[in-house]
Amino acid sequence: MSFEELQKWRLYDAETPIDDIHTHHLPSATTSAVLANCHRDPKKRRDPYTADDFLPPWKELGDVGTPVSAQELTEKLRQVQDLNNNY
Structure with missing residues:
Protein backbone atom coordinates (compact mmCIF):
# COMPACT_ATOMS: atom_id res chain seq x y z
CA MET A 1 0.00 0.00 0.00
CA SER A 2 1.40 3.35 -0.96
CA PHE A 3 1.57 6.31 1.39
CA GLU A 4 -1.05 8.13 -0.70
CA GLU A 5 -3.46 5.21 -0.44
CA LEU A 6 -2.91 5.07 3.32
CA GLN A 7 -3.69 8.78 3.58
CA LYS A 8 -6.90 8.27 1.57
CA TRP A 9 -7.96 5.47 3.91
CA ARG A 10 -7.24 7.67 6.93
CA LEU A 11 -9.41 10.45 5.51
CA TYR A 12 -12.16 7.95 4.67
CA ASP A 13 -12.02 6.48 8.17
CA ALA A 14 -12.20 9.95 9.71
CA GLU A 15 -15.38 10.73 7.74
CA THR A 16 -17.06 7.31 8.02
CA PRO A 17 -15.44 5.25 10.77
CA ILE A 18 -15.14 1.59 9.84
CA ASP A 19 -14.20 0.59 13.37
CA ASP A 20 -17.06 -0.37 15.62
CA PRO A 57 -23.49 -9.20 24.27
CA TRP A 58 -22.86 -5.44 24.36
CA LYS A 59 -26.30 -4.61 22.98
CA GLU A 60 -28.04 -6.74 25.60
CA LEU A 61 -26.12 -5.16 28.45
CA GLY A 62 -26.36 -1.57 27.22
CA ASP A 63 -23.44 0.71 26.54
CA VAL A 64 -19.91 -0.60 26.95
CA GLY A 65 -19.41 1.67 29.94
CA THR A 66 -22.59 0.55 31.68
CA PRO A 67 -21.82 -1.43 34.84
CA VAL A 68 -23.20 -4.95 34.97
CA SER A 69 -24.86 -6.12 38.15
CA ALA A 70 -23.58 -9.21 39.92
CA GLN A 71 -26.92 -10.90 39.25
CA GLU A 72 -26.67 -10.28 35.47
CA LEU A 73 -23.10 -11.54 35.40
CA THR A 74 -24.01 -14.64 37.41
CA GLU A 75 -26.87 -15.38 35.00
CA LYS A 76 -24.59 -15.01 31.96
CA LEU A 77 -22.00 -17.32 33.52
CA ARG A 78 -24.73 -19.86 34.32
CA GLN A 79 -25.80 -19.78 30.65
CA VAL A 80 -22.21 -20.44 29.56
CA GLN A 81 -21.94 -23.34 32.00
CA ASP A 82 -25.19 -24.81 30.66
CA LEU A 83 -23.89 -24.57 27.10
CA ASN A 84 -20.62 -26.22 28.10
CA ASN A 85 -22.44 -29.03 29.91
CA ASN A 86 -24.37 -29.87 26.74
CA TYR A 87 -21.19 -30.97 24.99
Whole structure:
Protein backbone atom coordinates (compact mmCIF):
# COMPACT_ATOMS: atom_id res chain seq x y z
CA MET A 1 0.00 0.00 0.00
CA SER A 2 1.40 3.35 -0.96
CA PHE A 3 1.57 6.31 1.39
CA GLU A 4 -1.05 8.13 -0.70
CA GLU A 5 -3.46 5.21 -0.44
CA LEU A 6 -2.91 5.07 3.32
CA GLN A 7 -3.69 8.78 3.58
CA LYS A 8 -6.90 8.27 1.57
CA TRP A 9 -7.96 5.47 3.91
CA ARG A 10 -7.24 7.67 6.93
CA LEU A 11 -9.41 10.45 5.51
CA TYR A 12 -12.16 7.95 4.67
CA ASP A 13 -12.02 6.48 8.17
CA ALA A 14 -12.20 9.95 9.71
CA GLU A 15 -15.38 10.73 7.74
CA THR A 16 -17.06 7.31 8.02
CA PRO A 17 -15.44 5.25 10.77
CA ILE A 18 -15.14 1.59 9.84
CA ASP A 19 -14.20 0.59 13.37
CA ASP A 20 -17.06 -0.37 15.62
CA ILE A 21 -17.25 -2.40 18.80
CA HIS A 22 -17.63 -5.74 16.98
CA THR A 23 -14.89 -5.24 14.38
CA HIS A 24 -12.20 -6.53 16.72
CA HIS A 25 -14.26 -9.53 17.82
CA LEU A 26 -15.65 -10.57 14.43
CA PRO A 27 -12.69 -12.70 13.19
CA SER A 28 -12.57 -14.82 16.33
CA ALA A 29 -16.38 -15.02 16.47
CA THR A 30 -16.46 -16.28 12.89
CA THR A 31 -13.79 -18.87 13.61
CA SER A 32 -15.65 -19.96 16.73
CA ALA A 33 -18.87 -20.36 14.74
CA VAL A 34 -17.13 -22.51 12.12
CA LEU A 35 -15.57 -24.74 14.77
CA ALA A 36 -18.81 -25.02 16.71
CA ASN A 37 -20.68 -26.01 13.54
CA CYS A 38 -18.07 -28.67 12.76
CA HIS A 39 -18.81 -30.28 16.12
CA ARG A 40 -22.52 -29.41 16.34
CA ASP A 41 -24.93 -32.26 16.91
CA PRO A 42 -27.94 -31.46 14.71
CA LYS A 43 -30.16 -33.49 17.05
CA LYS A 44 -29.31 -31.20 19.97
CA ARG A 45 -29.10 -27.93 18.01
CA ARG A 46 -30.93 -27.81 14.72
CA ASP A 47 -29.87 -24.31 13.65
CA PRO A 48 -26.21 -23.67 12.85
CA TYR A 49 -24.19 -21.23 14.91
CA THR A 50 -23.44 -17.79 13.53
CA ALA A 51 -20.75 -15.28 14.41
CA ASP A 52 -23.41 -13.32 16.33
CA ASP A 53 -23.65 -16.23 18.78
CA PHE A 54 -20.03 -15.62 19.78
CA LEU A 55 -19.91 -11.82 19.86
CA PRO A 56 -19.94 -10.13 23.27
CA PRO A 57 -23.49 -9.20 24.27
CA TRP A 58 -22.86 -5.44 24.36
CA LYS A 59 -26.30 -4.61 22.98
CA GLU A 60 -28.04 -6.74 25.60
CA LEU A 61 -26.12 -5.16 28.45
CA GLY A 62 -26.36 -1.57 27.22
CA ASP A 63 -23.44 0.71 26.54
CA VAL A 64 -19.91 -0.60 26.95
CA GLY A 65 -19.41 1.67 29.94
CA THR A 66 -22.59 0.55 31.68
CA PRO A 67 -21.82 -1.43 34.84
CA VAL A 68 -23.20 -4.95 34.97
CA SER A 69 -24.86 -6.12 38.15
CA ALA A 70 -23.58 -9.21 39.92
CA GLN A 71 -26.92 -10.90 39.25
CA GLU A 72 -26.67 -10.28 35.47
CA LEU A 73 -23.10 -11.54 35.40
CA THR A 74 -24.01 -14.64 37.41
CA GLU A 75 -26.87 -15.38 35.00
CA LYS A 76 -24.59 -15.01 31.96
CA LEU A 77 -22.00 -17.32 33.52
CA ARG A 78 -24.73 -19.86 34.32
CA GLN A 79 -25.80 -19.78 30.65
CA VAL A 80 -22.21 -20.44 29.56
CA GLN A 81 -21.94 -23.34 32.00
CA ASP A 82 -25.19 -24.81 30.66
CA LEU A 83 -23.89 -24.57 27.10
CA ASN A 84 -20.62 -26.22 28.10
CA ASN A 85 -22.44 -29.03 29.91
CA ASN A 86 -24.37 -29.87 26.74
CA TYR A 87 -21.19 -30.97 24.99
